[in-house]
Amino acid sequence: MSCLNTAHTRGETLSSMVGVGLRHPHYKEALLGSSSIDFVEVHAENFFAEGGIVPAILDDIAQQYPISLHSTSMGLGSAVGINRDYLQRLKRLSQKVTPILISDHACFTWSNLNGNAVHAGDLLPLEFSQQNLQVMTENVDKVQQVLGRKILVENLSSYVEFRFSNMSETEFLTELVNRTGCGLLVDLNNLIVNAHNFSDESSLQTASQWLQQLPTGAVGEIHLAGYTPVAENELIIDDHSQPVSDECWSLYRTALKQFGAVTTLIEWDNNLPSWPVLLDQATKARSIMSGITIMKNVPMSEEGFLNAI
Amino acid sequence: MxxxxxxxxxxxxxxxxxxxxxxxxxxxxxxxxxxxxxxxxxxxxxxxxxxxxxxxxxxxxxxxxxxxxxxxxxxxxxxxxxxxxxxxxxxxxxxxxxxxxxxxxxxxYLAEIASFEWFLHETARGVGTELNVNSLARLSEQNLKSVFIQLSKTLKVLSFHYPVDEIWMLHQLDENQIDTNELAVLLKEPIELHRIVIYQREAVPCVERLTEQEQAWLIDVLAGLSLDQLLEKYVTFDLSGWLSVAIEEQWLEGLR
Structure with missing residues (x-):
């Protein structure tokens, strides 16, 4: 079952929708007035409570916006597998809100510590190896069977690299798509953060090359975000605390030229702006996406004007 | 290997x-x-x-x-x-x-306040109760030995040495609005137990103080005593008054 490029909401094809991450301080404003966004993304775990006011809030949100469920704890690359209770909670939530998209990350979270089961509480990086690919394949297969639908898997920003990796991240993700039929959520900010932290070349160039290695039809969503600048030689932390960076906007244009219109989300989790500022970011993304779509019908020499958007 | x-x-x-x-x-x-x-x-x-x-x-x-x-x-x-x-x-x-x-x-007092806050947190996320009105007809049965009061799963009966509910309420104010004298009184060496019930009403957690008898009654209800046993043990207990409070406050799931 495909959830990509087929659903129609408010007259929009899913592939050209633009949304924002909806976080608690914005609930009231998001629910009060009409806004220009096509969908909101919520973190699945924030709505796991089956009682209290949380389910009612989610109902209200779902009445006003199509919802994308973005989970942060599934740990699709966990060698010990995915916790069964967690998966059942996600399934119940998914059945309740029938989200337009469900996504999580190419990371691991479940493991053991001193003989006890543990959840890392963070998105921990994978080694890109055949063995981890096999683990990831089995886990994604299982999740898609339990949820009864396709999921999107997001590339990670990571702060350590493993010497055990023997394939590239794009080879790993491409093969995962081939084996499971899952889609990809490409987080452009994560690409930039990784390039800054681990590449000697220009981050934009490194990230663009990364994009070129992906199978075009597999990309079901793009995340845009910003990060707090750091001093030279320090690692950038993917804190989602700033407006979408200029680099990220630039990479977004590159991605749209390569993939065509793709569902796009502004991800801003910390140091939250006002609701109108967040919506402005979404408006900018929509303008760029429209421009790129138009560009397909104009000579290449006129491309320059699009970069000014 | x-x-x-x-x-x-x-x-x-x-x-x-x-x-x-x-x-x-x-x-x-x-x-x-x-x-x-x-x-x-x-x-x-x-x-x-x-x-x-x-x-x-x-x-x-x-x-x-x-x-x-x-x-x-x-x-x-x-x-x-x-x-x-x-x-x-x-x-x-x-x-x-x-x-x-x-x-x-x-x-x-911090340990008791932490305990109280955890119960509030759990109650806030619990699934509340819908009263089975039809089950109340069991009150008219001749034999109350097989009639049991079913309470909401979010309801918890607790005792604290410190008035944790009052301390908690005081801290809902801005820091500069907290009356330090009042707080000092609440935090002084405890001399009596504070009996409370935490429950969910209209999807939000609520707290009520209980008398010693009300607390004992609720503990026995939760322990599974039949209505017959309860009425025998609490001869002077105002059952109809308690039932109307229990329904109003959404403590009651029904009778089984």
């Missing part, structure tokens, strides 16, 4: 162990890329865990401050591992942790 899957499991465990390690990377001055990366994961873990606790324990956070809460969080991460994938499920053992610290010697 270990399978490749086992080896991968061990390597993932090793990274988790490094991140959860009590030995802080912060002391390592000559940092390589790996140390810098691990430090970020360690900081992320601590910050996320502190935030998770501060949301569940807002009054504890206010009373002891963020630095002390961070210290408790570090310890709690080793006593109670996060294991469900939802930070909202983590942190139940804060109260018992506090009892093992120096903080408890100086501020013994």
């Amino acid at each position: 270990q399978s490749e899957l086992d080896i991968l499991c061990r390597r993932q465990e090793a990274l988790i162990a490094l991140i959860f390690s009590e030995q802080s990377m912060l002391e390592n001055k000559e940092e390589d890329q790996m140390s810098k990366g691990l430090k970020i994961y360690q900081n992320n873990l601590l910050m996320t865990a502190v935030r998770a606790l501060s949301l569940k324990y807002p009054v504890i956070d206010k009373m002891i401050g963020r630095e002390a809460l961070s210290g408790l969080t570090r310890k709690l991460l080793h006593i109670e591992l996060p294991a469900s994938g939802d930070w909202a499920d983590w942190g139940e053992q804060l109260s018992s942790l506090i009892m093992t610290t120096e903080l408890y010697d100086q501020h013994p």
Whole structure:
């Protein structure tokens, strides 16, 4: 079952929708007035409570916006597998809100510590190896069977690299798509953060090359975000605390030229702006996406004007 | 011989162990890329865990401050591992942790306040009750030995040495509005038990004080005494009055 490029909401094809991450301080404003966004993304775990006011809030949100469920704890690359209770909670939530998209990350979270089961509480990086690919394949297969639908898997920003990796991240993700039929959520900010932290070349160039290695039809969503600048030689932390960076906007244009219109989300989790500022970011993304779509019908020499958007 | 899957499991465990390690990377001055990366994961873990606790324990956070809460969080991460994938499920053992610290010697009320806040948190997320009105017809049955009162699963009957509900309410005010004299009175050496019931009403947690008899009644109801046994034990108890409160406050699921 495909959830990509087929659903129609408010007259929009899913592939050209633009949304924002909806976080608690914005609930009231998001629910009060009409806004220009096509969908909101919520973190699945924030709505796991089956009682209290949380389910009612989610109902209200779902009445006003199509919802994308973005989970942060599934740990699709966990060698010990995915916790069964967690998966059942996600399934119940998914059945309740029938989200337009469900996504999580190419990371691991479940493991053991001193003989006890543990959840890392963070998105921990994978080694890109055949063995981890096999683990990831089995886990994604299982999740898609339990949820009864396709999921999107997001590339990670990571702060350590493993010497055990023997394939590239794009080879790993491409093969995962081939084996499971899952889609990809490409987080452009994560690409930039990784390039800054681990590449000697220009981050934009490194990230663009990364994009070129992906199978075009597999990309079901793009995340845009910003990060707090750091001093030279320090690692950038993917804190989602700033407006979408200029680099990220630039990479977004590159991605749209390569993939065509793709569902796009502004991800801003910390140091939250006002609701109108967040919506402005979404408006900018929509303008760029429209421009790129138009560009397909104009000579290449006129491309320059699009970069000014 | 270990399978490749086992080896991968061990390597993932090793990274988790490094991140959860009590030995802080912060002391390592000559940092390589790996140390810098691990430090970020360690900081992320601590910050996320502190935030998770501060949301569940807002009054504890206010009373002891963020630095002390961070210290408790570090310890709690080793006593109670996060294991469900939802930070909202983590942190139940804060109260018992506090009892093992120096903080408890100086501020013994903190453990009870933490316990109270955890119950509030649990009640806020619990599934509330819908009264089975038809079941109330069982009150007219001749034989009450087989009639039992069914209470909401969110309802908890508790006793505290300190007036934790009043202390909690006082801390809903801005810091500069808190009457320190009033707080000092509430925090002084306890002389009597404070009996309360925590429950969910209209999807939000509520707290009520109980008399000794009301508390004993509720404890016996929860213990599964039949209506016949209850009425025999509590001869003067105003059942109809209690029932109307129990229905109004959404304590009652029905009679079975």
